[in-house]
Amino acid sequence: MSHLDDIPSTPGKFKMEKSPFIQSRMRWHWQSSLAKLTFWSIIFFCLILIFFFRSPSSNPLLQDPYRRSLRTYNWGGPAWEKRVRSSARVRSRNGFSVLVTGAAGFVGTHVSSTLKKRGDGVLGLDNFNDYYDPSLKRARQELLERSGVFIVEGDINDSALLMKLFEVVAFTHVMHLAAQAGVRHAMENPGSYVHSNIAGFVNLLEVCKSANPQPAIVWASSSSVYGLNNKVPFSEKDRTDQPASLYAATKKAGEEIAHTYNHIYGLSLTGLRFFTVYGPWGRPDMAYFFFTRDILKRKSIPIFEAANHGTVARDFTYIDDIVKGCLAALDTAKRSTGTGGKKKGPAQLRVYNLGNTSPVPVSNLVSILERLLKVKVKRNIMKLPRNGDVQFTHANISLAQRELGYKPTTDLQTGLKKFVTWYTGFYSGGKKAAG
Numbered sequence: 001m002s003h004l005d006d007i008p009s010t011p012g013k014f015k016m017e018k019s020p021f022i023q024s025r026m027r028w029h030w031q032s033s034l035a036k037l038t039f040w041s042i043i044f045f046c047l048i049l050i051f052f053f054r055s056p057s058s059n060p061l062l063q064d065p066y067r068r069s070l071r072t073y074n075w076g077g078p079a080w081e082k083r084v085r086s087s088a089r090v091r092s093r094n095g096f097s098v099l100v101t102g103a104a105g106f107v108g109t110h111v112s113s114t115l116k117k118r119g120d121g122v123l124g125l126d127n128f129n130d131y132y133d134p135s136l137k138r139a140r141q142e143l144l145e146r147s148g149v150f151i152v153e154g155d156i157n158d159s160a161l162l163m164k165l166f167e168v169v170a171f172t173h174v175m176h177l178a179a180q181a182g183v184r185h186a187m188e189n190p191g192s193y194v195h196s197n198i199a200g201f202v203n204l205l206e207v208c209k210s211a212n213p214q215p216a217i218v219w220a221s222s223s224s225v226y227g228l229n230n231k232v233p234f235s236e237k238d239r240t241d242q243p244a245s246l247y248a249a250t251k252k253a254g255e256e257i258a259h260t261y262n263h264i265y266g267l268s269l270t271g272l273r274f275f276t277v278y279g280p281w282g283r284p285d286m287a288y289f290f291f292t293r294d295i296l297k298r299k300s301i302p303i304f305e306a307a308n309h310g311t312v313a314r315d316f317t318y319i320d321d322i323v324k325g326c327l328a329a330l331d332t333a334k335r336s337t338g339t340g341g342k343k344k345g346p347a348q349l350r351v352y353n354l355g356n357t358s359p360v361p362v363s364n365l366v367s368i369l370e371r372l373l374k375v376k377v378k379r380n381i382m383k384l385p386r387n388g389d390v391q392f393t394h395a396n397i398s399l400a401q402r403e404l405g406y407k408p409t410t411d412l413q414t415g416l417k418k419f420v421t422w423y424t425g426f427y428s429g430g431k432k433a434a435g
């Protein structure tokens with residue numbers, strides 16, 4: 001009998017057969033169809049599940065690459081809390097207990113190590129993102145660990161982690177240096193700037209405002225807030241409403257946000273406008289750093305030039321001078337005035353330029369490197385790209401001088417010499433210069 005015999009003569013109607021053989025065949029046929037249906041349903045269901053879990057749109061944490069960090073860190077537990085407490089323990093009379101965000105970063109590492117040396121308690125926080133070679137951040141972490149500074153791995157957007165840290169330690173100060181840096185990169189990855197410099201900063205301030213006691217906060221703003229301002233030298237009173245990059249705009253937004261949290265919650269806030277900081281353990285995305293790498297590789301160096309052969313110059317500031325400015329800002333910071341999220345009285349709100357007051361053309365920076373590295377540089381003069389760079393920066397530091405006792409002492413030649421010594425030592429020790 002062909003299987004065609006089972007097909008009803010009228011579609012939709014089956015003829016009922018009486019024969020036991022036919023009945024058992026029909027039962028077998030039904031069971032096998034049911035098994036097939038079940039099998040394919042399970043496969044289909046599994047595929048839907050796989051699609052759901054792998055699809056970025058199904059999970060907001062996976063959708064935004066900068067939020068992935070929030071779910072990958074391991075923190076908590078008695079041993080972890082013990083390390084946190086021990087790192088933050090104050091070892092000098094009247095010392096501070098400071099939470100340093102971005103502690104594995106360039107400025108963060110130097111500030112943390114200096115604070116620790118003078119007896120302050122220091123706890124680091126860093127998300128070790130891969131904006132630039134994370135192995136450099138790990139090397140900085142090793143350096144800090146040797147001096148007793150523990151860096152918690154986590155993101156400033158993680159409220160639960162921040163609240164836990166404040167539950168374990170009553171920080172007197174927060175040195176907030178975690179940020180998405182880089183002026184030109186902002187066009188490639190705008191979301192990362194909003195994530196770190198705006199959302200992350202607000203999240204940190206939210207936790208600080210509710211902490212009891214509230215800490216005083218010193219944080220990194222930027223010389224880039226001056227944007228298209230062409231009144232030199234740049235003074236804190238000058239306009240900062242014409243940012244030339246999204247990076248600058250997020251730092252400017254940070255200054256306005258600081259005003260709000262100071263005004264509503266009584267948080268003591270000091271913003272420091274850093275001017276192109278350079279030195280040992282620096283950032284590989286910065287010009288002086290990758291120029292050094294590329295000069296040593298005999299590559300040509302792109303030197304930007306403004307319209308009509310205009311010189312591009314920066315007020316390059318050496319890291320040790322910046323560290324002194326940061327510590328002076330912490331030392332002169334007044335207490336926040338709020339408790340339990342409520343303001344009790346007016347609180348300190350400050351902003352300072354931390355520069356060198358001596359702009360140097362980028363072509364001179366290249367000449368200094370050429371002499372220090374003893375390599376003839378192939379110069380490639382290029383038009384200043386319209387992607388966030390400004391033609392020059394120049395800090396007026398009289399306010400910081402008056403109120404913080406800030407006085408930079410390192411010229412570019414001296415500072416670059418120290419950088420080159422560090423660079424050649426660091427990268428000849430088997431470590432490759434990362435891009």
Ligand SMILES: O=C(O)[C@H]1O[C@H](OP(=O)(O)OP(=O)(O)OC[C@H]2O[C@@H](n3ccc(=O)[nH]c3=O)[C@H](O)[C@@H]2O)[C@H](O)[C@@H](O)[C@H]1O
Binds near residue numbers: 275285312362
């Ligand atoms: O003060 C700040 O607030 C900022 O300082 C720093 O920004 P910038 O001053 O732009 O430093 P950096 O990139 O080293 O370029 C230096 C010079 O080289 C020129 N430059 C750059 C690249 C190139 O290929 N050629 C070139 O001539 C370029 O035109 C510029 O004149 C920090 O990166 C930033 O995070 C922020 O902290």
